[in-house]
Amino acid sequence: MTISSPRSLTIIGAGLAGSLLAILLSRQGWRITLYERRGDPRIADYESGRSINLALAERGRNALRQAGVEDAVMAKAVMMRGRMVHPRSGEPELQRYGRDDSEVIWSVHRKDLNTTLLQLAEEAGARFHFHRRLHTVDFDAGYARFIDDRDDQAHDIHFTTPLIGADGAGSALRAAMNRKSPLGERIEFLDHSYKELEIPPGADGGFLIEGNALHIWPRGKYMCIALPNDEGTFTVTLFLPNQGEPSFANVRTGAEAEALFQREFADALPLIPNLRSDWEQHPPGLLGTLYLDRWHQGSKAVLVGDAAHAMVPFHGQGMNCAFEDCVVLARTLAEHEDTAQAFAAFERERQPNAAAIQQMALDNYLEMRDHVADPAFLLQRELEHA
Ligand code: FAD
Structure with a gap:
């Protein structure tokens, strides 16, 4: 098969950035083809049964607005007015993000969001190929090899279009570009990892704890957070060091995890009935920051998104930042006839912004796990907002 046409682009990865970009570019008249490693989430469960969610902030909403998809996404979003801080003892306390409900963030369900964006991209004219994992690219010959992970079958595609890598933190396109001409890649892993758990709905189907808040259990060197889903559940994420006491190195079994929660997050423990089995079934996820000197290779x-600038999740801005990338790339492609110039303009505009957000995300880890429970810090915040 050969893909060509002067106004055609090929996107690798139909995740959050890939599908939003497909909407924006298809509506600008580009012929868009996407290759996605996983199956179509509209017809098959592509993740575990648990709900995984993300905090959507104004920068992400603004991008969705510009793509004309904000209403479709916000229909299922849950408002989070502030941080509900759970101390070791005593009552939880809500710290509002702003003066009123005009300054809030939103919790969105990752799979629902992806499915909504995919559907809208298809309606805008984009073509999808699922079960196609990019393996290698021969830029000189114009061939890309994809693998179908169901049967390990290789599919070679001849392409004459530029390739856009929206294939996430472990990007195979980035690896292929790097092999052709080094991008100056540096990855700094955090010495903390994370594990996701779930608070189910109450007997009446509603939330068991305050639904319109991002819950935090700050405990100094580690912390737990919980974000609401519109079906009445919460996705709980525990961030814990890789080594030391306590850490993923010595909290291995479900029973050890339960003992940790009993000691450190006592009010959360009765809310997580599947703590033991979830703990043992899901390995901890790694956290890191990806730095690149260059994000593009000429017009090729x-x-x-994460393929260019993966970041730690503590500012809740990775997706939001990826969405902003999509708006800027669609604009620079509209402004420049020459694709290489469009890619260069995109990189010039977005690289410093992404670097700043990556640093804020690292800084916010300290604030979330520690300072939100610190009275001096709270007093300072009060004075700043007075
Ligand atoms: P991805 O969402 O990773 O999508 C990549 C897509 O490419 C996937 O569909 C994948 O299957 C596909 N793919 C991968 N490899 C290949 C291949 N070789 N060939 C073809 N397809 C491929 N961000 C926020 O804004 N708010 C939050 O609250 C937030 N919380 C987070 C919590 C955690 C624990 C983590 C780890 C991240 C969080 N993030 C958050 C960050 C956010 O998840 C990412 O920034 C966002 O998903 C990036 O979107 P993307 O489309 O670039 O990559």
Whole structure:
């Protein structure tokens, strides 16, 4: 098969950035083809049964607005007015993000969001190929090899279009570009990892704890957070060091995890009935920051979202930042006839912004796990907002 046409682009990865970009570019008249490693989430469960969610902030909403998809996404979003801080003892306390409900963030369900964006991209004219994992690219010959993970079958595609890497933190397109001409890649892993758990709905189907808040259990060197889902559940994420006491190295079994929660997050423990089995079934996820000197290779390829600038999740801005990338890349492609110039303009505009957000995300880890429970810090915040 050969893909060509002067106004055609090929996107690798139909996740959050890939599908939003497909909407924006298809509506601008580009012929968009996407290749996605997983199956179509509209017809098959592509993740575990648990709900995983993300905090959507104004920068992400603004991008969704510009793509004309804000209403479809916000229909299922849950408002989070502030942080509900759970101390070791005593009552939880809500710290509002702003003066009123005009300054809030939103919790969105990752799979629902992805499915909504995919559907809208298809309606805008984009074509999808699922079960196609990019394996290698021969830029000189114009061939890309994809693998179908169901049967390990290789599919070679001849392409004459530029490639856009929206294939996430472990981007195979980035690896292929790097092999052709080094991008100056540096990855700094955090010495903390994370594990996701779930608070189910109450007997009446409603939330068991305050639904319109991002819950935090700050405990100094580690912390737990919980974000609401519109079906009445919460996705709980525990961030814990890889080594030391306590850490993923010595909290291994479900029973050890339960003992940790009993000691450190006592009010959360009765809310998580499947703590033991969830703990043992899901390995901890790694956290890191990806730095690149260059995001593009002439007119041949460019990277967006996590593929270009993966970050730690503590500012809740990775997706939001990826969405902003999509708006800017669609604009620079509209402004420049020459694709290489469009990619270069995109990189110039977005690289400093992404670097700043990556640093804020690292800084916010300290604030979330520690300072939100610190009275001096709270007093300072009060004075700043007075
Ligand atoms: P992804 O969402 O990773 O999508 C990549 C897509 O490419 C996937 O569909 C994947 O299957 C596909 N793919 C991968 N490899 C290949 C291949 N070789 N060939 C073809 N397809 C491929 N961000 C926020 O804004 N708010 C939050 O609250 C937030 N919380 C987070 C919590 C955690 C624990 C983590 C780890 C991240 C969080 N993030 C958050 C960050 C957010 O998840 C990412 O920034 C966002 O998913 C990036 O979107 P993306 O489309 O670039 O990558």
